[in-house]
Amino acid sequence: xxxxxxxxxxxxxxxxxxxxxxxxxxxxxxxxxxxxxxxxxxxxxxxxxxxxxxxxxxxxxxxxxxxxxxxxxxxxxxxxxxxxxxxxxxxxxxxxxxxxxxxxxxxxxxxxxxx
Numbered sequence: 421x422x423x424x425x426x427x428x429x430x431x432x433x434x435x436x437x438x439x440x441x442x443x444x445x446x447x448x449x450x451x452x453x454x455x456x457x458x459x460x461x462x463x464x465x466x467x468x469x470x471x472x473x474x475x476x477x478x479x480x481x482x483x484x485x486x487x488x489x490x491x492x493x494x495x496x497x498x499x500x501x502x503x504x505x506x507x508x509x510x511x512x513x514x515x516x517x518x519x520x521x522x523x524x525x526x527x528x529x530x531x532x533x534x535x
Contacts, residue, residue: 502533 427435500508508531516523 498528499530500532501530503531 498508511531512523512528516526
């Protein structure tokens with residue numbers, strides 16, 4: 421249309437509809453590209469990750485009498501590296517809850533903050 425001319429309602433609807441159609445087609449095209457990239461990456465990962473065969477286990481001569489180890493008692497000291505006591509307590513509580521092991525049966529020797 422030229423300057424000074426007005427659009428009719430039908431023309432405005434056709435322009436809006438064509439805009440929606442272009443956006444929809446671009447979304448479908450993006451979806452297709454992502455599907456192809458997903459298949460390529462999963463195929464590459466499938467080929468790259470191959471199980472390594474376990475080394476052959478040879479039995480060594482076992483001693484006739486096995487020494488039983490005494491259970492070690494733990495003094496309760498926990499080494500904290502980059503973690504304050506409140507955060508360490510939260511971590512221990514979460515681990516106890518997720519593993520369903522009572523907190524008094526878990527032994528934490530150290531807790532370290534990782535990047």
